[in-house]
Each structure stands twice: as C-alpha cells, then as structure tokens.
Amino acid sequence: xxxxxxxxxLQMVVCGTLIAFSAWVVYLLRKGRLGLxxxxxxxxxxxxxxxxxxxxxxxxSIAHGLAIEVPxxxxxxxxxLYLTLNVLSLTIALSNGATRARRLTQECALLRxxxxxxxxxxxxxxxxx
Amino acid sequence: xxxxxxxxxxxxARNLPRVLESLRRDAPGWDACVVDDGSTDETARTAREQGxxxxxxxxxxxxxxxxxxxxxxxxxxxxxxxxxxxxDGQHDPQFLAAARAPIEEGKADLxxxxxxxxxxxxxxxxxxxxxxxxxxxxxxxxxxxxxxxxTSGFRVAGRRAIELFAAHYPSDYPEPEAIALATRSxxxxxxxxxxxxxxxxxxxxxxxxxxxxxxxxxSLALILLPARRGVA
Numbered sequence: 001x002x003x004x005x006x007x008x009x010l011q012m013v014v015c016g017t018l019i020a021f022s023a024w025v026v027y028l029l030r031k032g033r034l035g036l037x038x039x040x041x042x043x044x045x046x047x048x049x050x051x052x053x054x055x056x057x058x059x060x061s062i063a064h065g066l067a068i069e070v071p072x073x074x075x076x077x078x079x080x081l082y083l084t085l086n087v088l089s090l091t092i093a094l095s096n097g098a099t100r101a102r103r104l105t106q107e108c109a110l111l112r113x114x115x116x117x118x119x120x121x122x123x124x125x126x127x128x129x
Numbered sequence: 130x131x132x133x134x135x136x137x138x139x140x141x142a143r144n145l146p147r148v149l150e151s152l153r154r155d156a157p158g159w160d161a162c163v164v165d166d167g168s169t170d171e172t173a174r175t176a177r178e179q180g181x182x183x184x185x186x187x188x189x190x191x192x193x194x195x196x197x198x199x200x201x202x203x204x205x206x207x208x209x210x211x212x213x214x215x216x217d218g219q220h221d222p223q224f225l226a227a228a229r230a231p232i233e234e235g236k237a238d239l240x241x242x243x244x245x246x247x248x249x250x251x252x253x254x255x256x257x258x259x260x261x262x263x264x265x266x267x268x269x270x271x272x273x274x275x276x277x278x279x280t281s282g283f284r285v286a287g288r289r290a291i292e293l294f295a296a297h298y299p300s301d302y303p304e305p306e307a308i309a310l311a312t313r314s315x316x317x318x319x320x321x322x323x324x325x326x327x328x329x330x331x332x333x334x335x336x337x338x339x340x341x342x343x344x345x346x347x348s349l350a351l352i353l354l355p356a357r358r359g360v361a
C-alpha cells in the first residue's frame with residue numbers, strides 16, 4: 001500500500017478553505033463590490049488549485065514534470081506562482097486606475113478653467129450694459 | 130502668434146506674484162497659465178488676481194500631470210506655441226523670446242533652456258551636476274538627443290510637441306523622459322542658453338534620497354523606451 005500523495009486531513013482543510021474563499025468572492029461579486037473582470041483571474045486560479053487538491057495525481061505529474069521530489073513542495077511552488085500572478089494583475093489594475101484618475105482630474109481642471117473664462121465674459125457683458 | 134506659458138505650481142503663493150509680474154513685463158505675446166497642483170495655500174487666488182488663466186487640479190498629480198494639463202489647454206485653445214517655466218521664480222521669462230525663435234523659424238519642435246550652455250547663474254550642486262551629466266550622456270546614447278541640461282524645467286514647445294505632450298506625458302520626474310519621448314516621436318529638440326536663479330522661498334522638491342530615486346527611475350524609463358514606442 002503506497003502512501004497517499006496528500007494526507008486526507010490536508011485535503012479537507014484546503015478544500016474547506018478554498019470553498020470558503022470562493023463563497024466570499026461570489027458574495028462580493030453579487031454585492032457588486034468586486035468587478036467580474038478583475039476577479040476572473042482569482043476564480044480561474046482558485047478553480048485550478050481546487051482541482052489539484054481533489055486530484056493529487058495532477059499535482060504529482062506536475063511535480064514530476066518539474067523534477068520536484070515531494071508533491072507538497074510543488075504545491076508550495078504553485079501557491080507562490082498563484083499569488084504572484086494575482087498580485088501582478090492587481091498592480092496592472094491599479095496602474096490603469098491611476099492613469100484614469102489622472103485624466104479625469106485634468107479634465108475637471110480644464111472644465112473649471114473654461115467655466116471661469118465663461119463667467120468672466122458673462123460678468124463683463126452684464127456690467128457693460 | 131500668441132504663446133501659452135504653463136506654470137505648474139504647488140504652494141507657490143509667495144513666489145507667483147513675482148513670476149507673473151516679470152512675465153507681463155518681459156514676455157509680451159505670452160498668456161500665463163498657472164496649473165495649481167492641489168495647493169493648500171492661496172496659489173490659485175494669487176494667480177487669478179494677477180490675471181493668469183488658472184487650472185486647478187482637484188488633487189495633487191505631480192509635476193508631469195500638472196504640466197500635461199497645461200498642454201491640454203494649449204491644444205484645446207489652438208495655441209501654436211507653449212512654454213513651461215517653474216513657479217518658484219528660478220526661470221527668467223526674458224529668455225522666452227530667444228527660446229521661441231528656433232520654433233518659429235521651423236528649426237525645432239522642442240527647445241530646452243540650458244544653464245550649462247551659458248557661463249553664469251545658478252548651476253546646482255556638484256552631486257547634481259554629475260547626475261545631470263550622466264543623464265545627458267544616457268539620453269544621447271539611448272536616443273541620440275544632444276541635450277546638456279535634461280532636467281531643466283524651462284521648455285518651449287511647438288505645435289507638434291504640444292500635440293504629443295497633450296496625448297502622452299510621463300509622470301514622476303518627467304523632464305528627461307519627455308525629451309526622449311519627443312526624440313523618439315521624430316521631433317527635433319534643441320537648446321538655448323538660459324541663466325537660472327536660486328529659488329527664494331521654499332525648498333526644491335528633490336532631496337538626497339530623491340536624487341537616487343530620480344536617477345534610477347529615469348534610467349529605467351530610458352532603458353524601457355523602445356518597448357513603449359507604440360504609445361508615442
């Protein structure tokens with residue numbers, strides 16, 4: 001009898017955590033506090049981790065392919081990759097947000113400038129009469 | 130042809146009256162446009178009282194975002210020429226006439242005022258001069274721009290440069306990068322000598338740690354330049 005690739009307890013804890021996490025993401029999505037576009041990577045990568053926990057064979061073949069001896073080390077490596085990917089996507093979203101905020105701030109300043117000029121012209125006309 | 134002088138200002142209420150006064154006196158043919166980058170003092174009111182166009186940013190964008198707002202105004206209002214000078218009084222508006230000449234003669238799209246082409250005036254500390262020489266060398270290596278004072282905030286832009294900067298302007302210590310952007314976009318950049326003064330009130334925005342960050346950030350931006358050519 002060979003040893004299981006992942007202990008049953010670990011499998012259960014990870015599955016429980018992933019389900020709780022997914023439920024939270026779904027809750028945030030339904031409440032409109034999380035955009036589907038931004039959370040797509042979270043959902044997909046969480047699904048991948050879920051698949052690997054349910055079917056540790058997958059994990060073993062990945063570990064084998066990467067020449068990692070212990071499957072759980074492959075799990076750690078993948079976890080780091082998962083976090084890095086999600087943080088990068090977050091940084092991209094943040095950069096986009098900053099660029100947009102800059103444009104909007106500039107647009108507001110331009111509009112305020114136009115308004116000031118119009119008001120000055122209007123005042124001149126009003127007092128000229 | 131009337132020009133627009135863009136003056137980015139953050140809490141410069143004490144320096145602005147003198148800057149705007151010397152603009153009126155020494156630079157006829159230019160409209161002053163103060164971009165208030167989220168000041169907490171009387172910058173906007175002071176500028177308005179002095180008859181300048183005031184563009185008030187609702188929040189601080191940094192020098193790059195502020196200057197670009199000025200270029201956007203210049204583009205919207207059909208200015209064929211736009212200049213930028215600092216709001217702290219270190220740039221003398223007298224030099225604007227000499228700096229716009231190459232543009233009006235069609236010899237340049239962007240003119241930088243350099244304190245190292247002439248022989249006198251304020252030239253910064255030895256450490257900064259070394260940094261500036263390095264940037265100048267790097268700019269020449271990277272995109273062939275021959276500029277002796279790449280960090281100078283004294284610039285005059287022709288119509289093509291206004292269009293470019295209104296659409297794309299770097300943020301966070303943008304001066305050397307803006308030169309690279311212009312050169313890469315096929316604009317011709319030249320320099321004229323100017324004399325700079327030491328600022329009277331307030332401190333420079335760049336401290337000691339800032340100088341290191343400045344060099345690293347600008348070097349990185351210049352190294353990554355080709356990958357971003359598409360945006361220009």
